[in-house]
Amino acid sequence: GGWDNLLALIDLALLCGLLEKSGAGIHPVCEENNEQGAVDMGGVCEFLPGQVPYADGKERFEAIWNKPLPDSVGLSLPKIIEKGLRGEIKALYIVGENPLETLPESMRVRDAFEKIDLIICQDPFLTQTGKSADFVLPATTFAEKEGTFTNMEGSIRRVRKALDPIGEARTDFKIFSDLLRQMGGDVYRSPEEITLEIDTCVKGYYRGERLQGNPAHLGHYLGNGFAEEVLKRYAKTGQAGGGSGAASSAPAIQLVLGQSIYHSGKLSTQDEGLMKIYNKQTLRISEADAAALELKDNDWVRVKSDQGKVELAITILPSLTKGIVWFPEHFATLKDLMNVQVDPKTDVPYFKSGHVSIQKVPLFDLSVVSQSPSSFLPPQVREDKDEGDGAHNLPSPLEGEG
Incomplete structure (x- = not known):
C-alpha cells in the first residue's frame, strides 16, 4: 500500500x-486539491484540528468547545461500509463525496446504503450518491465561497468568492450553521468567525502572512x-503481494486507474467543456502488448478480473511499459473490475491497480451505426457468461485527447 x-x-x-x-x-503528493487543508482541520476520523491525535487532544478540545466529545474516534471509510452492511449505522451525512460512483462494486457500497435509515448528501451536483439519498442539500463550489486552500508545500492561501451562489445552493458553513441552530448549537455568522475559532484551536495556523518552515x-x-x-x-x-485476480488463463496484465490532467475526480465530468476536451474512455496499452495481442488502435478487447468483464476499445500508447494497461479513473467503465485491499495500518482502501487478463474481441460490422453516434452505448461490466455470446457494449463517441 x-x-x-x-x-x-x-x-x-x-x-x-x-x-x-x-x-x-520526501514530499508526498496529495491526490486532491486542499486535501492537506482538510486533514489540518480534523476532516479525518483519527485527528482533531491541527493533526492532533484524537486521544491526545480530546480533553483540550472539550475545554475549548465546552462540549463533551465521544470516547473513541470516528469510523474510517471501510468501517462505515462494514457497519452499514451489518445494519449498525442509522444515519449517514455525506459531504462532497460520491462513493457510489467512486468505489468499486466489490466494496458493496449500495448494499450498505440500503440498510441505513437516513442518508443526507451535501454536494454542488446531483451525483449518483445524491440520487440515492433521502435528502439532498445543494452546496456551492469553491468559486462561490470564502475560505483557504492549503497547497502541497503547506502554504495556506486565501480563496475569495468570485460569484454569488447559483439557484438554491448555499455555502457549507451556512448549511452547517442552520443545522446547528436547529439542534441548539452555536452558530457561525461569517467565515471570519470560523477563522477565529481555527486560530483558537490551532495556534498560529493562519493570519494571512506567508508561512516559513525549517528544513x-x-x-x-x-x-x-x-x-x-x-x-x-x-x-x-x-x-506475497495481492491485487485484483485475473480470472483467466491468459497472461496477467497490471491494470492501473490513473488521473488525466484534464479532469479532477468525478466532479470535472460534470463540466461540458472539459468533457469536450477529454472524453476518451479507451484502454491505453503498450506497443509491445498490442503487438503480442495483434491489436491496432480502436480494436476491441475483453478485460477480465475475478469481479467480471468489460469490453472496450484500445489506444496504443508508446510511453507505456510492457505488462501495464492504463485507464482514466474519472470514468466508471472499469472500476467494478477492481478488488479492494484495505491497508491494515491506515485503514485506507486501495483499488487503483490490479491484475486482469486481456483478450482481443473481433468486432461485428459497424456500418449500420457508424452514421448514428447517438446509437452508441457506454461499456458496462457484465456477468461472466458464455465467451462466444457475440454481445458487445459500444461506448459513446470518443473525443480526441487534446
Whole structure:
C-alpha cells in the first residue's frame, strides 16, 4: 500500500544521508486539491484540528468547545461500509463525496446504503450518491465561497468568492450553521468567525502572512521512534503481494486507474467543456502488448478480473511499459473490475491497480451505426457468461485527447 511505499522511500533517503540536505527530502503528493487543508482541520476520523491525535487532544478540545466529545474516534471509510452492511449505522451525512460512483462494486457500497435509515448528501451536483439519498442539500463550489486552500508545500492561501451562489445552493458553513441552530448549537455568522475559532484551536495556523518552515533534520526522524520500527518493516512475512485476480488463463496484465490532467475526480465530468476536451474512455496499452495481442488502435478487447468483464476499445500508447494497461479513473467503465485491499495500518482502501487478463474481441460490422453516434452505448461490466455470446457494449463517441 501507499503507506508502506512511503516508509520505504523515507528509509531509503535516510540510508543515503539525504534527509538533511536541501531539496532532498520526501514530499508526498496529495491526490486532491486542499486535501492537506482538510486533514489540518480534523476532516479525518483519527485527528482533531491541527493533526492532533484524537486521544491526545480530546480533553483540550472539550475545554475549548465546552462540549463533551465521544470516547473513541470516528469510523474510517471501510468501517462505515462494514457497519452499514451489518445494519449498525442509522444515519449517514455525506459531504462532497460520491462513493457510489467512486468505489468499486466489490466494496458493496449500495448494499450498505440500503440498510441505513437516513442518508443526507451535501454536494454542488446531483451525483449518483445524491440520487440515492433521502435528502439532498445543494452546496456551492469553491468559486462561490470564502475560505483557504492549503497547497502541497503547506502554504495556506486565501480563496475569495468570485460569484454569488447559483439557484438554491448555499455555502457549507451556512448549511452547517442552520443545522446547528436547529439542534441548539452555536452558530457561525461569517467565515471570519470560523477563522477565529481555527486560530483558537490551532495556534498560529493562519493570519494571512506567508508561512516559513525549517528544513527537516536527522534528529527529528531518529528522536520520534521512526527508526525503531525499521527491522519490523523489513522482516520477512512469507506473504506475497495481492491485487485484483485475473480470472483467466491468459497472461496477467497490471491494470492501473490513473488521473488525466484534464479532469479532477468525478466532479470535472460534470463540466461540458472539459468533457469536450477529454472524453476518451479507451484502454491505453503498450506497443509491445498490442503487438503480442495483434491489436491496432480502436480494436476491441475483453478485460477480465475475478469481479467480471468489460469490453472496450484500445489506444496504443508508446510511453507505456510492457505488462501495464492504463485507464482514466474519472470514468466508471472499469472500476467494478477492481478488488479492494484495505491497508491494515491506515485503514485506507486501495483499488487503483490490479491484475486482469486481456483478450482481443473481433468486432461485428459497424456500418449500420457508424452514421448514428447517438446509437452508441457506454461499456458496462457484465456477468461472466458464455465467451462466444457475440454481445458487445459500444461506448459513446470518443473525443480526441487534446
